[in-house]
Amino acid sequence: MPELFDIIRTTRAMRRLKPDPIPDDLVRQILEAGTCAPSGGNAQKWRFLVVKNPETKQAVQRLYKRAYDEVIGPRYATASPPPGSDPAKYARQHAAVEYLTEHFHEAPVWIVVCQDDGTTPPTRGAGASVYPAVQNMLLAARALGLGSTLTTRHMMFAKEADAALGLPENIHSYAILPIGYPIGNFGPVGRGRLEEVVFSEKWGVPYTS
Numbered sequence: 001m002p003e004l005f006d007i008i009r010t011t012r013a014m015r016r017l018k019p020d021p022i023p024d025d026l027v028r029q030i031l032e033a034g035t036c037a038p039s040g041g042n043a044q045k046w047r048f049l050v051v052k053n054p055e056t057k058q059a060v061q062r063l064y065k066r067a068y069d070e071v072i073g074p075r076y077a078t079a080s081p082p083p084g085s086d087p088a089k090y091a092r093q094h095a096a097v098e099y100l101t102e103h104f105h106e107a108p109v110w111i112v113v114c115q116d117d118g119t120t121p122p123t124r125g126a127g128a129s130v131y132p133a134v135q136n137m138l139l140a141a142r143a144l145g146l147g148s149t150l151t152t153r154h155m156m157f158a159k160e161a162d163a164a165l166g167l168p169e170n171i172h173s174y175a176i177l178p179i180g181y182p183i184g185n186f187g188p189v190g191r192g193r194l195e196e197v198v199f200s201e202k203w204g205v206p207y208t209s
């Protein structure tokens with residue numbers, strides 16, 4: 001098994017996945033890693049829905065694609081490459097995003113990350129209690145040789161998506177992790193330099209070590 005820092009550096013968005021089934025014990029290990037994460041007050045209001053049913057996934061994929069067609073696709077077409085990327089890499093990212101959009105429902109397993117929000121609408125604070133679990137699961141999947149991507153685009157049509165997933169009123173979805181064996185290779189993530197985003201003592205003073 002790769003060392004932790006290797007896993008962290010190579011857990012990139014794996015959007016091209018094989019439709020082959022995944023053993024249930026691996027899915028269980030990923031879920032257990034998720035529930036090791038912190039949550040506010042250790043309240044653990046996260047809930048996870050494991051979805052394999054093709055019709056359920058397809059219903060959500062239609063919304064996911066609609067959001068791509070109406071918002072995400074046009075945005076990618078005009079945006080500049082982010083830090084640590086370049087036009088060629090960004091074009092490859094765009095192609096992979098488009099690929100996942102078309103094939104979202106073909107990932108053999110989805111983990112839909114939800115939270116029991118009671119009668120309160122989802123807030124930023126509520127999200128802070130579920131995304132650590134999401135990252136734990138992405139790292140665990142990577143360690144097990146499985147690819148995934150943190151996706152939230154379905155939330156552009158949150159009500160419709162939650163209804164398609166059959167969630168009760170008090171439960172909201174915060175992310176969908178499509179999981180499968182990757183078609184491509186894991187590789188280093190591309191990010192900007194530390195000095196550009198870390199300051200020392202005073203805002204704007206570059207951090208040096």
Ligand SMILES: Cc1cc2nc3c(=O)[nH]c(=O)nc-3n(C[C@H](O)[C@H](O)[C@H](O)COP(=O)(O)O)c2cc1C
Pocket residue numbers: 011012013014015097100149150151152153154189190
């Ligand atoms: C809050 C959030 C939402 C995201 N939603 C989506 C999504 O809906 N679809 C998608 O393909 N990628 C999604 N991503 C993945 C990012 O695009 C990805 O992490 C980023 O491009 C870096 O990719 P890399 O780790 O391969 O370099 C999301 C990431 C975050 C943090």
